[in-house]
Amino acid sequence: MISLLRRTKLLTLTLTSNPRTLRPFLRFLSSSSKFPEYEMPSVTWGVVLGRKERLVSRVIISDYLKTLGIIPDELEQVELPSTVEVMRERVEFLQKLGVTIDHLNEYPLMLGCSVRKNMIPVLGYLEKIGIPRSKLGEFVVNYPQVLHASVVVELAPVVKFLRGLDVDKQDIGYVLMKYPELLGFKLEGTMSTSVAYLVSIGVSPRDIGPMVTQYPYFLGMRVGTVIKPIVDYLVSLGLPKKVLARMFEKRAYVLGYDLEECIKPNVDCLVSFGIRREALASVIAQFPQILGLPLKAKLSSQQYFFNLKLKIDPDGFARVIERMPQIVSLNQNVIMKPVEFLLGRGIPAVDVAKMVVKCPQLVHCGLS
Template sequence: MFSPLILHGRRRSTELHRCCNSTILLNLLQTASAFSSYSLEDGRKGKTFTVSYLVDSLGLAKKLAESVSFEDKGKPDSVLSLLRSHGFTNSHISSIVTDYPQLLISDAERSLAPKLRFLKSRGASSFELTETLSKVPRILGMKEEKSISIYYDFVRDVIEADKSSKYKRVCLSSLPQGIKQENKLRNVSALRDLGVPQRLLLPLLISDHQLLCGDGKFKESLKKVVEMGFDPTTSKFVKALRIVQRFSNKAIEDKVSFCVRLGFDVDDVWAMFKKYPPFLNNSEKKISQTVETLKKCGLHQDEILSLFEKFPQCISYSEQKMEKAIATLLCLGFSKGDLAMILKRLPQCIGLSAESVKEKTEFLVKEMNWSLKAVVSTPAVLGYSLEKRTVPRCDVIKALMTRGLLGNEPPTMSPVLAITDEAFLNKYVRKHDDKELVAELMATFNGKKRKNKQSL
């Protein structure tokens, strides 16, 4: 009946998890099949055109643009021209494409233009229009003018209310007819009253997810999540709400009971849920499969349970991805004992790209002459960016070794790669009295970063 969770859940402020726009955009563009696929025969030609088009027209980074392809530039070009004619800046358009990439293949004249004209006919200024639609562009995907009006007005009211230094409630005196819309607006308003921020709140409004469509069930679920102690300003709050809303009390208790049979304490299960709410989305079969896969790495049952407690996200990794990562590590020369140690220290390693793990390990071992044992001792290096972190620092180390300032062997891996940029520069660059040498080392360090930034 949720009592263990409610009893043991304590409200704690957690740090906001922010996603880089480029990462979100990459993920969305990769899944937007309507305009991200192309045939093998004309793939190369289409790819070249797409990269050039997206970089020149949208200002997207080259690496992101390479993941997209249009068969015909007519639609996206017309959409971009239409948006710009209504005052949308590149920044607005970037936000729109990030959240709603499908808009680029809409019919500009037959679909989008009438909607923009309709909103302007209702008194929306260019500033109001661009500000509102860049925050919730999915409004433009709606078909009926009535729905467009309802959601546009509500989003506008939320934006305006949030601009005040004092908290203002959004007036719901004239709710639309229709239970689904009425419930959705009321529930979004309830979330806002709890402190859920715009970045999490507004996307829920236009979502097709059933989370906000109910009334009694939503209130019950919201009450439980609040009592569990989730911070409403974080994404975990919304994720937990989705889980509680999706499953019945009986279904959740069955999931908890299964975890207890595996060897967890009830408190451990709730602690994992607090750390990563989607953990309870996993079926008994999926959890059992992950346990068996980790046993292949040489981990014992109690070690696997400890790993789950530390990093419950790993339960959701696909079997194929995990097995490929394991095979890659073994092929690189790591023993099963090494593999078990790596996973204990860096559980997320089981979900890293096999290609990435191979590239990083070979660089550290072959280019820098560090041993596999050094990697086992500091497995976090497998999660660091090769281009942004590892290579720039290692180039500085190689430059110092060439000048005879560090001996013939590289220093211990951890003090080179596991410390902050500032600590690294103080330890290996700024401490030298020779100003020319410091300038050279800084150029080596920053030169790699600049090169990487330009290629992204």
């Protein structure tokens, strides 16, 4: 073993002392925009080692990682460089980006990526498509798998697909920062089928791009288990698909509401507060966000307030919600201003209550 260690050390010295092996790689950025974190490594994979030398080298590198607080267990099946110098270069490169030891322990496979062959080409491409340099570290932390990707084979086709959906070029970086996992999706899989299904129910193809910019997560939703069940349920409540299409175009985030945990319980909650089933479609169409609110607490609070301050009973409150569901989220101080104005003009409280029930938009009117 001592002999092997000496041989490994000798090989490393030979590598680092040979000027030819220390020639710099092609620069990643022009000198005017070159940042320290983008400097090419001063060493490569080193020399080609035999089996025994590789085992010794792996032990040395594992010990080095342990001294940094990195647990190397998940790297057992990963090809590692032949010298500690190369591994140190990788660790320091990632740390300059903002990747911490804790991040490396969460996904140690990052250390299996070559700075020259993997990290720099990927980071350069991400910056090119609009992700700010200051955010690259955050991007890598959120989606470290990107470092393993091929720019030509995996990343560029996804960006081309997004552009084909009419996502504006300047929005590509924003979309990927919100949902970096998009870069790992297969084009012929979930992304294509979710778009095709939404278009089939009436979503305008030209609105898909703005939808992606607003809420890219729907591209990762399965049609059969997520999107279609939501559509089918809302249709069963009386909402036509054309209305749903317009709703999704303007508020794509509605697709992110969980059907069983959120949408159905909120619909049941509306019914329990006296909203008629035949009015549910109108309520949802007017205020789609009502499907995702902590509705029971909001309705309870507003119902009590309407009864206490406006003398409107629960049945009258239900009619108010049917006509203006946004009331559930309206600030109570805002509601009281026009009410107090009317009361101050000598209108009896009972008449003000009737006015609010018949035309709840009254409580959202400005006084000027």
